[in-house]
Amino acid sequence: MTVSIFVNLPVADLDRAVAFYEALGFEKNPMFSDETAASVKLNDAISVMLLTHAKWQGFTTRPICPPGSSEVSLALTCPSRDAVDAMVEAGAAHGGSADVNPPEDHGFMYQRTILDPYGHVWEPFWMDMSAIPDTTPRSADEGPQG
Known part of the structure; x- marks a missing residue:
């Protein structure tokens, strides 16, 4: 299933x-x-x-979060940087708020933020898995990280 x-x-x-x-x-x-x-x-x-x-x-029975608060951030993968931009722009044109957090561009990953009309945070992002930097810890005898 x-x-x-x-x-x-x-x-x-x-x-x-x-x-x-x-x-x-x-x-x-x-x-x-x-x-x-x-x-x-x-x-x-x-x-x-x-x-x-x-x-x-x-x-x-728990209260609904008041406007301006944040209870969760929902990240969605997108197939490209352009798709990230298109989703944020479409949301902003239909009552949402674009880029309440600054856009992030890490080269291998690009992310923006859109709030829906009720303040729910969505983070569409694109990532090139093959370009993620290798941050695997290495011992001194293994040489430099690649």
Whole structure:
């Protein structure tokens, strides 16, 4: 069985949240959507459940994080630097906030940040696995790191 993840997020305006995630490339799944919740699917393994505050409070008595706080950062791989930029720009054009943390370019890895309209942090990133620096500890007799 393939393991899937359903990230559950509280939102104040369900329609606005769905529009934001669809702009990022997620697809609404009507099977798990109604007037209190919407499932948006990125691929067969990753879905986000957008829950109205009332629905969210049916799952937990813990308070919803206030605006300006951060409870989690969700990183998503992208196939290229351009795809990272496109996701952040699409999110910013649909009610999100781009680059709340400075973009990071490490050569082998490129990352930016987008907040959804409710302050949930997403970090699309691209990484060239073949270019990751070798940081394996070596003993003095093994010579310099490569």
